[in-house]
Amino acid sequence: xxxxxxxxxxxxxxxxxxxxxxxxxxxxxxxxxxxxxxxxxxxxxxxxxxxxxxxxxxxxxxxxxxxxxxxxxxxxxxxxxxxxxxxxxxxxxxxxxxxxxxxxxxxxxxxxxxxxxxxxxxxxxxxxxxxxxxxxxxxxxxxxxxxxxxxxxxxxxxxxxxxxxxxxxxxxxxxxxxxxxxxxxxxxxxxxxxxxxxxxxxxxxxxxxxxxxxxxxxxxxxxxxxxxxxxxxxxxxxxxxxxxxxxxxxxxxxxxxxxxxxxxx
Amino acid sequence: xxxxxxxxxxxxxxxxxxxxxxxxxxxxxxxxxxxxxxxxxxxxxxxxxxxxxxxxxxxxxxxxxxxxxxxxxxxxxxxxxxxxxxxxxxxxxxxxxxxxxxxxxxxxxxxxxxxxxxxxxxxxxxxxxxxxxxxxxxxxxxxxxxxxxxxxxxxxxxxxxxxxxxxxxxxxxxxxxxxxxxxxxxxxxxxxxxxxxxxxxxxxxxxxxxxxxxxxxxxxxxxxxxxxxxxxxxxxxxxxxxxxxxxxxxxxxxxxxxxxxxxxx
Amino acid sequence: xxxxxxxxxxxxxxxxxxxxxxxxxxxxxxxxxxxxxxxxxxxxxxxxxxxxxxxxxxxxxxxxxxxxxxxxxxxxxxxxxxxxxxxxxxxxxxxxxxxxxxxxxxxxxxxxxxxxxxxxxxxxxxxxxxxxxxxxxxxxxxxxxxxxxxxxxxxxxxxxxxxxxxxxxxxxxxxxxxxxxxxxxxxxxxxxxxxxxxxxxxxxxxxxxxxxxxxxxxxxxxxxxxxxxxxxxxxxxxxxxxxxxxxxxxxxxxxxxxxxxxxxx
Numbered sequence: 077x078x079x080x081x082x083x084x085x086x087x088x089x090x091x092x093x094x095x096x097x098x099x100x101x102x103x104x105x106x107x108x109x110x111x112x113x114x115x116x117x118x119x120x121x122x123x124x125x126x127x128x129x130x131x132x133x134x135x136x137x138x139x140x141x142x143x144x145x146x147x148x149x150x151x152x153x154x155x156x157x158x159x160x161x162x163x164x165x166x167x168x169x170x171x172x173x174x175x176x177x178x179x180x181x182x183x184x185x186x187x188x189x190x191x192x193x194x195x196x197x198x199x200x201x202x203x204x205x206x207x208x209x210x211x212x213x214x215x216x217x218x219x220x221x222x223x224x225x226x227x228x229x230x231x232x233x234x235x236x237x238x239x240x241x242x243x244x245x246x247x248x249x250x251x252x253x254x255x256x257x258x259x260x261x262x263x264x265x266x267x268x269x270x271x272x273x274x275x276x277x278x279x280x281x282x283x284x285x286x287x288x289x290x291x292x293x294x295x296x297x298x299x300x301x302x303x304x305x306x307x308x309x310x311x312x313x314x315x316x317x318x319x320x321x322x323x324x325x326x327x328x329x330x331x332x333x334x335x336x337x338x339x340x341x
Numbered sequence: 342x343x344x345x346x347x348x349x350x351x352x353x354x355x356x357x358x359x360x361x362x363x364x365x366x367x368x369x370x371x372x373x374x375x376x377x378x379x380x381x382x383x384x385x386x387x388x389x390x391x392x393x394x395x396x397x398x399x400x401x402x403x404x405x406x407x408x409x410x411x412x413x414x415x416x417x418x419x420x421x422x423x424x425x426x427x428x429x430x431x432x433x434x435x436x437x438x439x440x441x442x443x444x445x446x447x448x449x450x451x452x453x454x455x456x457x458x459x460x461x462x463x464x465x466x467x468x469x470x471x472x473x474x475x476x477x478x479x480x481x482x483x484x485x486x487x488x489x490x491x492x493x494x495x496x497x498x499x500x501x502x503x504x505x506x507x508x509x510x511x512x513x514x515x516x517x518x519x520x521x522x523x524x525x526x527x528x529x530x531x532x533x534x535x536x537x538x539x540x541x542x543x544x545x546x547x548x549x550x551x552x553x554x555x556x557x558x559x560x561x562x563x564x565x566x567x568x569x570x571x572x573x574x575x576x577x578x579x580x581x582x583x584x585x586x587x588x589x590x591x592x593x594x595x596x597x598x599x600x601x602x603x604x605x606x
Numbered sequence: 607x608x609x610x611x612x613x614x615x616x617x618x619x620x621x622x623x624x625x626x627x628x629x630x631x632x633x634x635x636x637x638x639x640x641x642x643x644x645x646x647x648x649x650x651x652x653x654x655x656x657x658x659x660x661x662x663x664x665x666x667x668x669x670x671x672x673x674x675x676x677x678x679x680x681x682x683x684x685x686x687x688x689x690x691x692x693x694x695x696x697x698x699x700x701x702x703x704x705x706x707x708x709x710x711x712x713x714x715x716x717x718x719x720x721x722x723x724x725x726x727x728x729x730x731x732x733x734x735x736x737x738x739x740x741x742x743x744x745x746x747x748x749x750x751x752x753x754x755x756x757x758x759x760x761x762x763x764x765x766x767x768x769x770x771x772x773x774x775x776x777x778x779x780x781x782x783x784x785x786x787x788x789x790x791x792x793x794x795x796x797x798x799x800x801x802x803x804x805x806x807x808x809x810x811x812x813x814x815x816x817x818x819x820x821x822x823x824x825x826x827x828x829x830x831x832x833x834x835x836x837x838x839x840x841x842x843x844x845x846x847x848x849x850x851x852x853x854x855x856x857x858x859x860x861x862x863x864x865x866x867x868x869x870x871x
Contacts, residue, residue: 099384100365100368100384100630101368101369101372101384102369102372103630103631104369104631104632104634104635104796104797105369107631107632107796108795108796108841108842108845111794111795111796111841112794112840112841112842117796118701118704119629119630119631119671119672120672120701120705121672121674122672122673122674122675122707124674124675124705124707125673125705125706125707125708128704128705128706128707129704129705132704141384142384142385142386142387143387143390144386144387144389144411145387145389146674171383171385174383174393174394174397175385175389175390175393175394176390176393177387177389177390177393178390264376264377264588265373265376265584266369266372266373266376266382267369309585309589310377310584310585310586310588310589311373311376311377311584311585311588312373312377312580312581312582312583312584312585312588313581313582313585315373315581315584315842316581316842316843316845316846317842317843318842319795319840319841319842319845320839320840320841320842320843321840323794323840323841323842324839324840364649365630365633365649366633366634366637366649367634367637369634370634406649407649407650407651407652408650408652408655409651409652409654409676410652410654436648436650439648439658439659439662440650440654440655440658440659441655441658442652442654442655442658443655529641529642529853530638530641530849531634531637531638531641531647532634574850574854575642575849575850575851575853575854576638576641576642576849576850576853577638577642577845577846577847577848577849577850577853578846578847578850580638580846580849581846
């Protein structure tokens with residue numbers, strides 16, 4: 077169960093272009109976190125150009141956080157362009173389970189596009205895995221249950237699942253990793269969930285191992301959050317310190333502070 | 342004339358879900374201020390889902406700051422869903438008076454939805470109250486005139502009016518309060534006006550007294566701004582310090598620093 | 607070759623209203639930088655109101671960073687309203703050259719509206735000037751080549767061109783200026799390019815000399831960035847310090863730190 081704590085250095089060297097079709101709330105945060113980890117963001121969502129833009133990109137992020145109908149078509153076009161090019165596609169099904177529009181759209185994207193990484197919280201992933209009944213239990217933090225659901229979802233669609241939470245679970249349906257990095261202040265601002273997706277995408281763009289890339293991304297991002305929280309006095313200061321921390325983090329710190337547990341396989 | 346300086350503690354305990362259909366400029370600020378006062382934000386504006394989302398919510402905010410046509414229909418649908426559920430609805434008629442599209446839309450929302458709180462600056466409220474001729478005088482700060490207009494508007498629609506300014510005026514058409522908390526640095530960044538609305542909504546969701554809830558919200562928010570300004574060196578630092586200050590503010594501080602004057606009734 | 611280091615004081619005195627139709631990623635930054643330099647922002651993009659809003663404004667900014675089809679029509683309407691009123695119009699053709707939708711839209715705007723200032727990076731301006739073949743060389747930093755292209759573009763459309771880069775080039779096709787202010791941290795956050803446009807627009811609104819106004823704007827903005835960078839520890843802190851620095855900058859500092867070289871004519 078190898079993973080590369082130095083993968084952020086590779087991101088900085090190769091500066092992958094991360095094309096993102098995302099929500100209006102955290103779009104700025106997503107662009108800035110992409111830059112802070114050393115990659116280049118491009119946000120473009122018009123049906124007239126998404127396929128062309130995805131053709132320039134090294135990886136694609138689809139986030140349905142403020143979904144509206146024309147965006148669905150744009151996501152499918154961009155996804156197909158990305159699939160044709162063979163680059164990673166990260167799906168963040170924000171709010172799946174909250175409205176049927178979001179649940180159905182997330183399912184449609186999973187059916188029509190070859191997604192490489194599906195990232196969500198326990199409720200979102202459980203909904204998509206068809207485990208709606210267990211969502212409450214999941215939200216209460218039964219880590220074993222969440223892992224079972226994550227493995228089921230990964231097998232169902234043949235992709236890498238990342239379930240964010242106190243412990244992040246990453247699995248391809250066979251092997252799994254639990255990452256314990258991160259900080260409770262992440263829950264006091266919007267966007268800390270959304271920002272995972274472009275970080276995972278940037279790391280996946282410079283790696284051939286989807287699970288290992290996600291572990292590198294989630295440890296690196298979580299450790300940056302821990303360092304930001306050290307001197308933060310609340311959500312406002314935590315937010316800008318997160319960008320500073322990620323920007324100056326190196327592989328040595330990731331190696332030293334990463335908390336990863338492996339299992340399965 | 343009672344009001345509850347500890348209402349923020351109730352917000353933190355019950356974590357009301359604040360559904361917001363708002364503008365693109367300050368949507369991130371509005372989500373973050375909602376979190377900083379202890380409530381949960383959800384932003385959703387697609388006609389396909391707004392009624393369903395409002396059905397989950399404890400309160401609804403409608404802000405027309407970057408209005409476009411499909412948003413109007415979504416606002417009406419969400420508003421009706423909120424009315425059916427009996428939760429507070431806060432309307433922020435940003436730019437009413439500046440273009441007829443905004444003025445007419447604000448009026449349409451007031452006619453078709455039962456709004457609980459109408460929050461705007463003096464010019465916006467005066468326009469909607471049909472006092473266009475006096476707007477210039479109002480902007481110059483004739484507080485007595487503004488109060489008269491606020492009372493007229495509150496009576497006209499049977500709701501609580503909040504007019505923001507150097508002194509914020511809050512009235513249900515009978516009793517009124519003037520809140521003097523706040524700081525001039527609020528005018529040096531975008532979003533300090535918009536952010537009032539979700540704060541008022543979060544407080545209204547955990548209270549049965551619309552005027553008192555608004556007074557609690559505006560004092561709490563204004564005191565957070567004062568505390569943020571103390572060590573701010575300009576608009577950039579003021580902005581993030583506002584989130585830190587609100588997040589750590591408690592009822593004791595609100596009780597100590599609130600500047601409220603009551604009248605009417 | 608005169609320019610006015612004190613022009614920011616004129617902006618603060620007259621507080622021009624800067625109407626912006628811009629992208630979703632940096633719209634908040636653009637509003638805040640407008641306020642930090644002493645002007646007033648208004649963001650409005652609905653076809654129903656743009657012409658009316660532009661009629662209130664002192665200047666107009668068009669930024670195609672997250673272009674979608676209805677926005678094109680809104681930009682043309684707002685542009686015509688601005689032209690009728692005779693106020694400056696600044697175009698930021700973000701991503702021209704990356705997709706044909708953006709390239710064609712930028713050209714359409716240049717044909718149908720009288721633009722006063724065209725601001726972009728070397729690749730964007732070269733694409734629009736028909737120098738696509740040289741884009742690579744341009745990106746590598748051949749300043750002489752870039753200046754030649756900027757002069758060509760300025761002549762072609764009869765406007766002032768601003769090419770941002772390590773040295774910013776400003777020209778009306780006859781005389782040119784090179785501004786060396788700025789800092790590499792600007793490239794570590796999103797929005798530093800976009801924010802130039804409303805700053806240039808605000809300065810152009812209070813001046814009768816388009817080139818001189820742009821030089822005042824770019825030096826002022828670049829010096830603010832230098833001051834912000836002095837104590838910044840990364841992109842997060844740089845970002846908010848930029849707003850603080852611009853807000854407190856005065857003409858004396860601009861005069862002292864400006865690095866401008868003139869030529870041509």
